[in-house]
Amino acid sequence: MTIEVEQPSVELSKIAVSETHGEHSPYFAGWKAYDEDPYHESSNPSGVIQMGLAENQVSFDLLEEYLEHHPQEASWGKGASGFRENALFQDYHGLQSFRNAMASFMGQVRGERAKFNPDRVVLTAGATAANELLTFILANPGDALLVPTPYYPGFDRDLRWRTGVNIVPVHCDSSNNFQVTPKALDAAYSRAEAMNIKVKGLLITNPSNPLGATIQRSVLGDILDFVTRKNIHLVSDEIYSGSAFSSTEFVSIAEVLESRDYKDSERVHIVYSLSKDLGLPGFRVGTIYSYNDKVVTTARRMSSFTLISSQTQQLLASMLSDKSFTQNYIKTNRERLKKRYQAIIGGLRNAGIDCLEGNAGLFCWMNLSQLLEKPTRECELDLWNTILQEVKLNISPGSSCHCSEPGWFRVCFANMSEQTLEVALTRIHQFMEGRKTNGGNLNF
């Protein structure tokens, strides 16, 4: 016979009960709406179209074609005995062949304007893990990283949640196309100082998410000068480097370092992943490339918590070391993304909507500020909700990206078929027409 006893609720950690995981952001609320009512061409044509997920689905056929022609290499390498070796391989250095292939691929993506040493490539399960890991290495709890706004909402979790590190935003605005300026950097640094927070680094995303634009060489130079002056680290998240519409328009921090003879490069670290450029987010392939030996060693040790499956390393080692495949892939992927971009920009313009001039990424940065009753975050979220519930499009509100100017939205275009994109554009067009006939009545 048992007696019901009131159990004292057991405590979890502070990290566990905090909200820093960030899932209550509207960024994710829209995903839930999509999950509950997902668009499908035939079975659910009036469902929500997912335009809040930055995925690249435009070039899968190329990958599938590769696999069709190279089944052996892609699988276990040397056939039957290859499996065993592969399954046992847990060295945190990663498969040499894979590191070589990654280093070579990263060089190709940059038009060979920068070379990467395989021994500096550290592997992690996705860029999510890479960014968190770097933060653990570069900053102590309570310290801060400067991050230019608007930025990828996931950073709030990845950089802060378990590390206890803060993000101090570097405010950028549309007056100069949201570019980072030395003035904004200095202002952010001073703000941190005033709050008695120690700044340990600056994290930039280049090409930018959510802007969909590359950072200009001169700005990269300013950024390098700034971090050198303040003696802090620079993390350049180049996850969209292969998604720049033209190879020459993207300038990597690696190139700028090269032009400076790698002087002071020990403060620079690059994050990369195959989730966007190759469209393989499920495989969890991230890397940290650091010019700092101690960071490489430590990051490698820490990667024990987040290694890439050796099975996946094998597949990608084979794929990425096939130079003719990668050359063709990079070129074709760029062309298709550019075409998509032009299609969406054109469609939006026809609907009377302007976007920031972009040249990279899987999304465009759309300006709907003229539709806001008042230039506030609340009005932006109202508009966002309207678009979600009535136009049935999940797009991401700028405020979830910490944009200081209300009214901007990130719209993804590479995670759907061309037909679906057309349907989305038609809906937007209808929505804008509807607003005109209502005489600008914003209570839709």
Place this chain on the structure above:
Amino acid sequence: MCSFMFQPTFQSSQKQKRFGCFKTFALRLHSMLHCDYFKAQKMELMLRNQEHFLSKIATNNGHGEDSPYFDGWKAYDSDPYHHTKNPKGVIQMGLAENQLSFDLIQDWIMNNPRASICTAEGADDFKDIAIYQNYHGLPEFRNAIAKFMGKVRGNMATFDPDRIVMSGGATGAHETMVFCLADPGDAFLVPTPYYPGFDRDLRWRTGAQLVPVICDSSNNFTVTRDALEAAYKKAQEAKIKVKGLLITNPSNPLGTILDRETLKSLVRFTNEKNIHLVSDEIYAATVFKSPGFISIAEILEEQDMEGINRDLMHIVYSLSKDMGFPGFRIGILYSYNDAVVSCARKMSSFGLVSTQTQHLIASMLSDDHFVDKFIIQSKHRLAKRHGVFTKGLEQVGIESLESNAGLFFWMDLRRLLSEATVEAEMALWRIIIKEVKLNVSPGSSFHCSEPGWFRVCFANMDDETMRVALRRIKTFVLQTKGGQEASAKKQCRRQSLQVSLSFRRMEDIMMTPHLMMTPHSPICSSPLVRART
């Protein structure tokens, strides 16, 4: 002036062909050759300044790689045994890997091309698998894992797929568990001896502490209530907040399983103290001899456990040992606490299992016929290996802890120590590495309170290597024994001398140093001391 320059800044392993290491060394050499004192000083300063440039976590020793546990691996890396190419090399017996049943898996792979998205048969799934990044994991993967976990426990417990959370190997699972359950400074009780990796996995980035629960050979290293209470009290006195107890069952390094009564007492203990119980069951399918494995999951279903707070119960699992897939990084967190499942799932974003691998495993583990056959065969082969080694050692008088699980056994070399100290154990270990050419793991690296125990892995080699290893141990022991027998004869004579001397006055005895019979006396020196010099 130039001597300080040969000290490495950080430990370099043979395997690490880092560009940076050579650069540092080359720079130092350059400085030395030019004997420019000031230049060298400046560089030394620059490298030291780096220490403040990075976080405390980055610059402390929390990575745990300075343990002798890894020194042996380095010795192996620089001189690895190979049948033909390097027959005198070091045999790796410090790596707990299961390599005995790959043939079964390879057969399955050949016969099931659909499981791989890289084959013609499986390629249709490629795209869907490649874009799936939901941290819940593929439903078929979770279902397959839940079913497998049940089978491995003889279907004495069932697992809910919705409580299965992925992580980057068990390594990632342990760290995530601590992040969920403890704040920096909080502690987990861990029975000794324990897996050296815990020092890093549970503490490094989390800031948590480990408080050892001392176990010893007097009762075959069983965890007693007294030992738990003692450890808990010690933590309280040091004002350390204990948040949980971590057990590894089957045990690494002991190779033993916990019996029903002990498990229940652990559950009651944690329940009374209102602390978490984390059961690492990574070796669950390696129990090769009766008694059968009892999981904490099974205990929770028992009648007299109804009043237990299930929110305190959690299991860590992985396929690295049971299946032999350490490279695939399949770590599992299973919690009876909804909030922990929810939190751990969010954290799993930092260490998800590649969907390519999820897909393969889902396919493989849902093949009931294959799984049933595999589990039985694997146990059979482990039992055989274990038997060959332990019996072989018995023949030369080497005992090991009686065990029925794991990929290793716990070897007792206490009587070969010159003295019962960690130093003597390390001295013996160095001899075993350098002269016997076997990398075994010293008990001190597992925080064992009794010197002289060594963990010997037996499942990570083929039969030929196993025979060579056994031969080497036997030879070493017999050589040592020969010396010991001679020494034992000396011991006999001295003892009779001692008896006749007992009639003399104490002061007289004290005045004659050559008759002093302490165990540390050089007269009774162990052959090992001789071997060293």
